[in-house]
Amino acid sequence: MEILVAAILTIITAATPLLFAALGELVTEKSGVLNLGVEGMMVMGAIVGFAAVHYSGSATVAIFASMLAGASMAAIFGVLVLVFHASQVPTGLALTIFGIGLSALVGQSMIGVAYDGIPQLHIPVISDIPVIGEIFFSQDGLVYLSIFMVFAVMWFMNKTRAGLILRAVGDSHDAAHAMGYSVLKIRFLAVLFGGAMAGVGGAYLSLAYSPLWVEQMTAGRGWIALALVVFASWKVRRVLLGAYLFGGISILQLHAQALGIAVPSQVMSMLPYLATILVLVIISRDRSKIKLNAPASLGKPFHASR
Amino acid sequence: MAQPSEYLLELTGMRKAFPGVLATDNVDLKIRPGEVHALLGENGAGKSTLVKMIYGILKPDAGEIKFDGKAVNIKAPAHARELGIAMVFQHFSLFDSLTVVENISLGMDHASSMRELAEQITEVSQRYGLPLDPNRHVYTLSVGERQRIEIIRCLLQEPKLLIMDEPTSVLTPQEVKKLFVTLRRLGEEGLAILYISHKLDEIKALCHDATILRLGKKVATVSVDKESTGSLAAMMMGEEMQAFKHPKKPTLGDIRLKAKNLNVVAADPLGISLKDINLLVHSGEVVGIAGVAGNGQDELLTALNGERLSESGSVIIEGEHIGHLGPNKRRLMGMASVPEKRLGHGAMPDMSLVDNAFLTSYERLHFISHGLIDYGKTEDYANKVIKDFSVKTPNADVPAASLSGGNLQKFIMGREFDQNPNILIVAQPTWGVDAGAAQTIREAIRKMASKGAAVLVISQDLDELMEISDRMGAICGGVLSKFYPISEITIEKMGLLMAGVSLDDMHDDVINGSEVNHNAS
Numbered sequence: 001m002e003i004l005v006a007a008i009l010t011i012i013t014a015a016t017p018l019l020f021a022a023l024g025e026l027v028t029e030k031s032g033v034l035n036l037g038v039e040g041m042m043v044m045g046a047i048v049g050f051a052a053v054h055y056s057g058s059a060t061v062a063i064f065a066s067m068l069a070g071a072s073m074a075a076i077f078g079v080l081v082l083v084f085h086a087s088q089v090p091t092g093l094a095l096t097i098f099g100i101g102l103s104a105l106v107g108q109s110m111i112g113v114a115y116d117g118i119p120q121l122h123i124p125v126i127s128d129i130p131v132i133g134e135i136f137f138s139q140d141g142l143v144y145l146s147i148f149m150v151f152a153v154m155w156f157m158n159k160t161r162a163g164l165i166l167r168a169v170g171d172s173h174d175a176a177h178a179m180g181y182s183v184l185k186i187r188f189l190a191v192l193f194g195g196a197m198a199g200v201g202g203a204y205l206s207l208a209y210s211p212l213w214v215e216q217m218t219a220g221r222g223w224i225a226l227a228l229v230v231f232a233s234w235k236v237r238r239v240l241l242g243a244y245l246f247g248g249i250s251i252l253q254l255h256a257q258a259l260g261i262a263v264p265s266q267v268m269s270m271l272p273y274l275a276t277i278l279v280l281v282i283i284s285r286d287r288s289k290i291k292l293n294a295p296a297s298l299g300k301p302f303h304a305s306r
Numbered sequence: 307m308a309q310p311s312e313y314l315l316e317l318t319g320m321r322k323a324f325p326g327v328l329a330t331d332n333v334d335l336k337i338r339p340g341e342v343h344a345l346l347g348e349n350g351a352g353k354s355t356l357v358k359m360i361y362g363i364l365k366p367d368a369g370e371i372k373f374d375g376k377a378v379n380i381k382a383p384a385h386a387r388e389l390g391i392a393m394v395f396q397h398f399s400l401f402d403s404l405t406v407v408e409n410i411s412l413g414m415d416h417a418s419s420m421r422e423l424a425e426q427i428t429e430v431s432q433r434y435g436l437p438l439d440p441n442r443h444v445y446t447l448s449v450g451e452r453q454r455i456e457i458i459r460c461l462l463q464e465p466k467l468l469i470m471d472e473p474t475s476v477l478t479p480q481e482v483k484k485l486f487v488t489l490r491r492l493g494e495e496g497l498a499i500l501y502i503s504h505k506l507d508e509i510k511a512l513c514h515d516a517t518i519l520r521l522g523k524k525v526a527t528v529s530v531d532k533e534s535t536g537s538l539a540a541m542m543m544g545e546e547m548q549a550f551k552h553p554k555k556p557t558l559g560d561i562r563l564k565a566k567n568l569n570v571v572a573a574d575p576l577g578i579s580l581k582d583i584n585l586l587v588h589s590g591e592v593v594g595i596a597g598v599a600g601n602g603q604d605e606l607l608t609a610l611n612g613e614r615l616s617e618s619g620s621v622i623i624e625g626e627h628i629g630h631l632g633p634n635k636r637r638l639m640g641m642a643s644v645p646e647k648r649l650g651h652g653a654m655p656d657m658s659l660v661d662n663a664f665l666t667s668y669e670r671l672h673f674i675s676h677g678l679i680d681y682g683k684t685e686d687y688a689n690k691v692i693k694d695f696s697v698k699t700p701n702a703d704v705p706a707a708s709l710s711g712g713n714l715q716k717f718i719m720g721r722e723f724d725q726n727p728n729i730l731i732v733a734q735p736t737w738g739v740d741a742g743a744a745q746t747i748r749e750a751i752r753k754m755a756s757k758g759a760a761v762l763v764i765s766q767d768l769d770e771l772m773e774i775s776d777r778m779g780a781i782c783g784g785v786l787s788k789f790y791p792i793s794e795i796t797i798e799k800m801g802l803l804m805a806g807v808s809l810d811d812m813h814d815d816v817i818n819g820s821e822v823n824h825n826a827s
Contacts, residue, residue: 167404168401171402178363178383179413292445
């Protein structure tokens, strides 16, 4: 039981950053923009969040700072891709490289600085209930925020007019334009949202998962988040499922040794990435599924011919 | 009907220039409430430009628009809708992955709840005989049903003027009749309709007055009743049409192309699967396949030309089983094909005409020597094609995308024709091509047949098929109908075939159209 609770707790912390980043990317992609810069936006969110908490001492300030950092990175991408019609794939890749470099530069003085981690919820009595209290009522605010965002995004996409317009823009930007919707504005906002979410996802790593700053500490999670969106076939609910599944796989390496499984730790570290590749291959086999759910205009540049 | 003295819409001196082209020049137009007014002209005559100015998509360079007696400056489509102008576009602005009600909601300026909107849709669709389920996803609908979404979307806004841009180009003859019933009814209720078309029989059947445009200028406004189809055509084309005559009886040779129980499963969930296609094309004949867009035409073309592979015995060229062979092997055996989509399928948009000429002809015409491209020979060939088919281009080195639709089509046709194929498969040969070029292309197709090639033409343009084919059939939902000699074919019969009805099950009176007319009136 002890091990199981510990495992569930680590799954939650491993899944939360993925969940944030993947939700943001899902909204971006639903608007028809493919931003491969998630890793770069996350790592910037991580360092800016960490620096903010170091200088201000406030976790709330740090979270907002990380959102701003992610959104600023996304804004660069948005301007290049939407205003100057730069190709989305290389621009996204460049954003990742840029983010990794810039975060290392900004974070030079932060290496070795300690932080206690953002505070966890504690409701007297309830949080002390064994198992249930530990799992459901003793998490930090970001975990609850990530779950809240799942439902918020789901509600936005399926129930609101703005969400309908966003889906429409991703389905056919020409038709949306012909109806008088501002394709570029809607896409820019979606890209900013994606950036802010990736920023928080990154900050979760440096504020809660392992509260310190290490260069490239996102360690490929941005790529996993990207794969998650495809894995979820652009459905919000499946992003939640996928994030926890991948969170589970990635903490296997921590618990495998405790369970006495004799597999080299390097192989275990590879697991999440191998799983990503495997899942993408399996999903891609069923092209019809991808075609029905994928935003039809994904990655296509929009030129208003007027 | 009493003619009100006031005009609903008055245009004076409308002018719009694009870089290098004067699209409309000093055009006047007047429409009364309740009038169905035709805007008639060839492709490129400036019809679309004119209505885009009315609908606020384009800003006129000069001219005045009066609506309901007041001078207006229409800034945007939303402004036009506010005034009471609605438009059904030729290319639908629909979102495939959304439902009917979601699509309509997106086009409404004042949104009501989805449930209310769904009720309104059902009500309007019943009142005007436009059956439509609000909760279906658009990708599951036929083209005719998709058009209904657009029409209902317009009607929900209770417009005073409805603009329809070539609404029948995607419909079967029966669907056209139903549409006309709806439109007449709307006219009787006082709605003015501006009906854009280049199909003269439709205009004769539906419209009161017609304004004819040619090369951006207004030719005349006439009362349709007082004109004949011929005189309308003469005004539209600027000269009397030269009717093309093809030989009554082709001299048939051997069977060149044969499809035998050809089945191909759709590669994409929105595509059409081909079911048990059986087909014969003899040397020396033109066989036409009609059909409403999206009924398996693309799939048939790609299965025959080798882009999609099938069982080896299901496609047979001159007795050889080749269903399992790819496009290049089939080309070597003398097959040539021209797909419907020019840019991106028939030609590489960013590559030069020379490169594009090379891509389908290098094996047959030996443009490779010692493993390298023989650019001298390829360029000569590209220039020969340009000359033979009078393609208007500065030279052969410009990218394919820089040519106009008609010129690119002539180039692609020429590239295949000049290889002297034994079998030629052409899809939508004259779609979006001006009348002059269309005539050249049709004559070239007939000439290929008279030289002994087996020609298969897949087209949505019935008039065209009836003009050039020796035998005709139709494709519907991936199933091919029987084929009939051109002498036995009428528009009504073709309409039934295009709707997937077998003529064998029908009585003569139905085939001759009385049943259909009865339903329509």
